[in-house]
Amino acid sequence: MNSKIPGPNTICTHIGEVEDQQFKGAISPLFMSSSYAYEDVEVKRYPRYFNTPNQEALCKKIAMLEKSEAALIFGSGMAAVSTAMLAFLHKGDHVVLPQTLYGGTYNFVVEEFHKFGIEYSFAEGFSEADFSEKIRDNTKVLFVETPSNPLMRITDLEMISKLAKQHDLVTMIDNTFASPVNQTPADFGIDIMIHSATKYMGGHSDICAGTVAASEEHIKKIWNLAKNLGGSLSDYTVWLLERSMKTMVLRVKAQNKNAKKMAKWLENHALVENVYYPGLKNHADYPLAKKQMSGYTGMLSFEINEALNVGKFLKALKLIKPSMSLAGVESTILSPAKTSHGLLSPEARKEQGISDGLLRFSVGIEETEDLIADLEGAFEAVSNKNLV
Numbered sequence: 001m002n003s004k005i006p007g008p009n010t011i012c013t014h015i016g017e018v019e020d021q022q023f024k025g026a027i028s029p030l031f032m033s034s035s036y037a038y039e040d041v042e043v044k045r046y047p048r049y050f051n052t053p054n055q056e057a058l059c060k061k062i063a064m065l066e067k068s069e070a071a072l073i074f075g076s077g078m079a080a081v082s083t084a085m086l087a088f089l090h091k092g093d094h095v096v097l098p099q100t101l102y103g104g105t106y107n108f109v110v111e112e113f114h115k116f117g118i119e120y121s122f123a124e125g126f127s128e129a130d131f132s133e134k135i136r137d138n139t140k141v142l143f144v145e146t147p148s149n150p151l152m153r154i155t156d157l158e159m160i161s162k163l164a165k166q167h168d169l170v171t172m173i174d175n176t177f178a179s180p181v182n183q184t185p186a187d188f189g190i191d192i193m194i195h196s197a198t199k200y201m202g203g204h205s206d207i208c209a210g211t212v213a214a215s216e217e218h219i220k221k222i223w224n225l226a227k228n229l230g231g232s233l234s235d236y237t238v239w240l241l242e243r244s245m246k247t248m249v250l251r252v253k254a255q256n257k258n259a260k261k262m263a264k265w266l267e268n269h270a271l272v273e274n275v276y277y278p279g280l281k282n283h284a285d286y287p288l289a290k291k292q293m294s295g296y297t298g299m300l301s302f303e304i305n306e307a308l309n310v311g312k313f314l315k316a317l318k319l320i321k322p323s324m325s326l327a328g329v330e331s332t333i334l335s336p337a338k339t340s341h342g343l344l345s346p347e348a349r350k351e352q353g354i355s356d357g358l359l360r361f362s363v364g365i366e367e368t369e370d371l372i373a374d375l376e377g378a379f380e381a382v383s384n385k386n387l388v
């Protein structure tokens, strides 16, 4: 048998399908049973054991995409994040995470860890020194998220896994923003890959799910806790996610291409102060992004002139909808100062580089000419009369 790993499109369309032995249909049949026989069977199946036919099949697809031995699918990205972390962090243990962290993960750490007696430190930047100075004798896990939200800063994955090996730490990455299409952290020695499948894996803004991929040994440890916490995903949504993932590579590559075009167009716009996209040569982390990513994602942020009325700008957009989530096939936009970073003081926001004019843009698969026309219309609506 050919032992070569198939390409990502082949994995997305063929690996981990449930065979329809009865009718020979082209796609995986959906098994909604919450009750399976226990006698004379090899595997005792139950939805909360993460091992129904549809769950088991999709896990194979995800594991292979992340170049890992095994995977688990959860009811949300946060179920995946929290279960993975709690599986490796016990009372008295310590974890290092970046200061710039997805809001839900940040809240989970600061609101819940003290109840479990788990200690944590936030690395203030993205360099080796920023992470290593926070490592203590009781540190067990090094957690990273790259690219970061919303300024798209990049953390060096090779550096992180080397640092972790020196201190015998388990490494975890929230790989959501990159998607497995643009970044496979296992190539750099990262142990555990986590996704909010609500984003690029789902891709149509209609699924809430999460995934974890790792070695058999690490997945076993996470599964032992996962079955007790009970954050599994219903088979119907597993089936939808499998369907969505068949086109993931096509979608994400189209989004990468569109985002690069939009970043370049925004960069040359008179009313745009800054564009943050790791695929632009003047982005602070461009060389690092080039080294460890095969595409620069559909996510970017840009800063419009502070004298412009941001609210009016967003209202004037007809195609690009202001929206809390990201990574759908449709373009969406969000003001971090009003949403994800809205609870921070204006000073704290400024410290993190989040100005009132900053907008996070999740670029979809529409024609870029239409996206440009939409943005141009919004700039026209707020310029002249509103520029003081």
Ligand SMILES: *Cc1c(COP(=O)(O)O)cnc(C)c1O
Pocket: 076, 077, 078, 079, 081, 102, 104, 105, 145, 149, 174, 176, 177, 196, 197, 198, 199, 208, 209, 210
């Ligand atoms: C959305 C998101 C999560 C959380 O996922 P949910 O599916 O909303 O629970 C975690 N990390 C990142 C980077 C995200 O964008």
